[in-house]
Amino acid sequence: MKLRDENKVPQIYQATLKLVRASGIAGITMQAVAKEAKIATGTLYIYFNNKESLLVGLFNECAKNSASGFFRNYDPGGPFKTGFRTIWLNILQYRISHFEEMLFIEQFFTSPYIEEATKMAVKKIFDPLRELIQRGKDEHLIKDIDSFWLLTFMTGNINEIAKRIHYFNKKLTPEIEDLNFQLCWDGIKS
Amino acid sequence: MKLRDENKVPQIYQATLKLVRASGIAGITMQAVAKEAKIATGTLYIYFNNKESLLVGLFNECAKNSASGFFRNYDPGGPFKTGFRTIWLNILQYRISHFEEMLFIEQFFTSPYIEEATKMAVKKIFDPLRELIQRGKDEHLIKDIDSFWLLTFMTGNINEIAKRIHYFNKKLTPEIEDLNFQLCWDGIKS
DNA sequence: AATATAAATGAATATTTATTCACTTATAAA
DNA sequence: TTTATAAGTGAATAAATATTCATTTATATT
CATH class of the missing domain: 1.10.10.60 (Homeodomain-like)
Structure with missing residues (x-):
């Protein structure tokens, strides 16, 4: 057969x-x-089985992939800023190199196909980052404000960079990486 | 009749x-x-006439509305930081109070309905903000980096705040406004 | 090599959704 | 009032799209 x-x-x-x-x-x-x-x-x-399960399957695949991409080379035991920059860059690079996945995930979240349980599962992907941010606050390296808003600040900026890199045909050079990370870091540092 | x-x-x-x-x-x-x-x-x-013109009509309406909302109370002659904060807050408040419009615009941009000319027209909405940012650089109040990235930094963060306010049922209190503006300002200030 | 089994095909069918249209209703103008 | 005209209706039709299925093709197993 x-x-x-x-x-x-x-x-x-x-x-x-x-x-x-x-x-x-x-x-x-x-x-x-x-x-x-x-x-x-x-x-x-x-x-x-049908269109829905194709889209749901793709969503799960995308979620799984991104989770592994975000924490590549990340050493939870290393210095805070090193770890933070590693994750920041990982997320940015991942979203640029897997841009369609990012768009799909974003749209899937407000589509007729997603279920509540799925949304919850996806939130967990960022747990290691949430822990790192808490550590940064404990070590007085970053502003002592709700991690929720620190995460909002960081990811919002990353998403927008990824989108504009694509929509305006930019290239992510080391200089552009650096200046954007500097903006983010200067925002959160205490 | x-x-x-x-x-x-x-x-x-x-x-x-x-x-x-x-x-x-x-x-x-x-x-x-x-x-x-x-x-x-x-x-x-x-x-x-058809579904497409309904959606296109709605898009134009949304684009028009937001343009007027973003620059309410903005005095181009005033101090840089005042103007910047005014626009920052206007955009944030507008996107929160007209959240569906924001979602629609975002999705319309990657839908089968949008045309290239429309994308160009929408970019112009931010012209006054681009000019203000240039002034901030000229006056050495903010980092001397490409306005493109400063704008990316600012709007990416605002979008994400608006989304999270809605998806996590938060309320935009003056405290939350302030802390988020501080993050943004500390990022761009020189 | 022959066979059995499941993948692969794409036209046919079912379903969903956009659009039309014959008809009813409301109201400006005569 | 009456009339003419266009709005408003929702069932009927057209068009688009999802799904099925009879048939063909490929390949593991014997």
Whole structure:
């Protein structure tokens, strides 16, 4: 018998992300996904029960990937600023290099497909960062304000950088990394 | 003859925004809009040629509204920091009080409906702010880095605050305003 | 090599959603 | 009042899109 092609699912996910980039979740049709993935529409239904489970599957995949990307090379035992910069840069680089995933996650959050439990699970991804920020406050290195707002400050800026890098065809040079990190750091340092 | 009800279009826009908030542009159907606006689906087509022109019309309306909201009480002749804080707060308050508009604009930008010319027109809304930032640099009050990144820094943070205020049911108290502005200001000041 | 099994196909069908239209209702103008 | 005109209605139709299925194709197993 013929075995399932283990490349199909990633292929389908990639095609879906490409369409999201081009015209948002609103623009996704199963025929378009199939065409982009160079397979027949019927094949989609071998790998997914329906459109919803394709999108939910992709969302979970994106969430999992980003979680591992954000904390690459991060040593929780190292100095605060080193760890903070590592995570800051990881998130930024990840969101730039996986830009479609970022767009998809963002749109999925306000789509008819997401469920409440999923939202909660995604919040947990940032737990190690939340802990680090608490440490920074304990060591009096950063402002003693609610971590919620410190996290808001940091991630809001990162997201916007990633978007503008893409929409305005910029390149993330070390200089641009540095100046943007400086803005963020000067904001939070005590 | 019967005259056109001048409340219908705002009513339809409001209904559409409410649906966007609930389930994104992907979730909008003409029947749902009609139901939410408490009119017949056919009536939608008296005021709009089709779904696309409804959405485009709403987008233009949102863009126009926000432009006027952002620069309320702003005196280009006043001190830099005063002007900067005024605009910062205006944008933040506007995005919180017109949250659905913000979501809609954001999603519309990566939807099948937007056109390139529209994107360009929207960029111009921020021109007065760009000028103010240039002045701040000339007066050596803020860091001498590309205004593009200063604007990215500022708006990214504001957007994220607005989103989190809504998604986590926070309230924008004067204290929260202040601490968030402080984060932003400490980031950009020279 | 032959067989069995599941993948893959894409046209056909089902479902959803946009749009139309014959009809009713309201109201400015005569 | 009466009339003419356009708004308003919602069921009917058209169009788009999701899903199925009869058929073909590939390949592990025997």
